Structures are given as C-alpha cells and as structure tokens.
Amino acid sequence: AQSVTQLDSQVPVFEEAPVELRCNYSSSVSxxxxxxxxxxxxxxxxxxxxxxxxxxxxxxxxFEAEFNKSQTSFHLRKPSVHISDTAEYFCAVTRSGGYNKLxxxxxxxxxVHP
Amino acid sequence: EAGVTQSPTxxxxxxxxxxxxxxxxxxxxxxxxxxxxALGLGLQFLLWYDEGEERNRGNxxxxxxxxxxxxxxxxxxxxxxxxxxxxxxxxxxxxxxxxGANVLTFGAGSRLTVL
Numbered sequence: 363a364q365s366v367t368q369l370d371s372q373v374p375v376f377e378e379a380p381v382e383l384r385c386n387y388s389s390s391v392s393x394x395x396x397x398x399x400x401x402x403x404x405x406x407x408x409x410x411x412x413x414x415x416x417x418x419x420x421x422x423x424x425f426e427a428e429f430n431k432s433q434t435s436f437h438l439r440k441p442s443v444h445i446s447d448t449a450e451y452f453c454a455v456t457r458s459g460g461y462n463k464l465x466x467x468x469x470x471x472x473x474v475h476p
Numbered sequence: 477e478a479g480v481t482q483s484p485t486x487x488x489x490x491x492x493x494x495x496x497x498x499x500x501x502x503x504x505x506x507x508x509x510x511x512x513x514a515l516g517l518g519l520q521f522l523l524w525y526d527e528g529e530e531r532n533r534g535n536x537x538x539x540x541x542x543x544x545x546x547x548x549x550x551x552x553x554x555x556x557x558x559x560x561x562x563x564x565x566x567x568x569x570x571x572x573x574x575x576g577a578n579v580l581t582f583g584a585g586s587r588l589t590v591l
Contacts, residue, residue: 468518
C-alpha cells in the first residue's frame with residue numbers, strides 16, 4: 363500500500379518570496395505522483411504530475427516538482443509566489459501501472475501575504 | 477464541456493438521519509471516485525465505481541454506501557449519521573480506470589453538516 367506525508371500543515375510566505383511544500387511518500391512499488399490545488403470553496407485541480415521520464419515536472423503557472431526516488435520525495439516549489447497562489451495543496455500517490463485510485467496527503471495550506 | 481457536478485452543495489442533517497449525495501461525471505467518464513475531506517484530515521478515499529460496479533472501498537464503516545447508475549452518475553448514501561460525518565464530500569471522475577493517463581477531475585463537493 364502507498365501513503366503520503368505532507369510535512370507542513372501551513373506555510374506562510376510573503377508575496378514574491380520562494381516557497382517549497384514538502385511531500386514524502388511510502389511505497390514498495392513504483393509510483394505515480396501528483397500535486398493538486400484547492401482554492402477556497404472549490405474542488406481540486408491537477409497542478410502537475412510525474413509518471414515517468416524527467417524527474418522535474420512543471421506546471422503552466424510557475425510551479426515545479428522534482429521526483430527523488432532515493433529520498434522518496436516529491437516537493438513542490440515556486441521561485442516567486444503571488445497572492446493568488448493562496449490555496450491548499452495536496453500531494454497524491456498511486457501505484458504505477460495500477461488503477462486510478464489516488465491516496466492523498468493531509469494537505470498544506472499556503473498563505474501568501476502582501 | 478460540463479465538469480463534474482455534485483448536488484446538493486450544502487446539506488444539513490441531524491444525528492441518526494440518512495444523507496444522499498449525488499455526482500454526475502464528465503460525459504464519457506466511466507469511473508467515479510468518492511472522497512471525504514474532514515477538517516484537518518485531508519482527503520480520505522471512500523469508494524470507487526467503474527462501469528457500474530463497486531471496485532474498491534476505503535476504511536469506512538458499511539453505513540457508507542453508494543451505487544453507480546447506467547449513465548455513470550453516482551450517489552453516496554450515509555446512514556445513521558454521526559457528528560464526525562460532517563465533512564466536504566468530493567466526487568471525481570476519470571475517462572478510464574488506469575493510473576497516469578486518466579487524470580481525476582474533481583467536482584466542487586457537497587458539504588454535509590450533521591447536528
């Protein structure tokens with residue numbers, strides 16, 4: 363079985379500062395990894411995913427995440443955040459080649475302050 | 477293209493009552509997933525339906541049940557409601573049931589409050 367640990371429940375940061383949201387996973391088999399974002403009063407939206415190939419994956423709005431197999435991590439980073447990035451971010455895992463059921467972490471609330 | 481739609485948006489019930497939540501997947505999507513998002517607990521996997529069959533369920537008691545209809549819409553039933561059932565219930569759908577290629581698309585959720 364797979365599991366996900368998001369190490370920070372809340373991350374406060376000032377606008378234009380860099381940010382890293384940490385995610386570690388546990389699995390005895392190969393995995394696919396995902397980051398989803400949930401804006402207030404909305405459902406979850408896929409931010410980016412790692413399936414195979416390049417370990418660095420990027421989203422269209424400046425976020426990136428790097429798959430590190432040796433450290434079983436998939437941390438999310440952005441070099442300069444905006445107020446509009448304030449949201450809850452969820453890391454998720456599933457077994458590669460398996461079914462589509464995702465296992466989510468507890469979430470990290472990113473609060474960007476002016 | 478319409479997204480995943482859930483109803484009702486909000487539902488208030490009292491302990492012991494039953495709640496029914498509904499989900500319409502994106503047109504053409506055959507897999508439906510239900511998650512519970514309780515305060516501070518992240519998303520907990522509840523149920524997965526695919527092609528009308530229940531394929532998997534999470535670690536929830538049997539009073540959480542559901543079904544998928546021939547048009548692939550789904551409903552989640554929660555019997556004998558308890559206070560801790562208060563949560564946002566999220567439905568997601570995907571085109572297929574294999575991981576990776578078929579991204580989960582989520583609805584906005586149904587917020588259940590049990591008094």
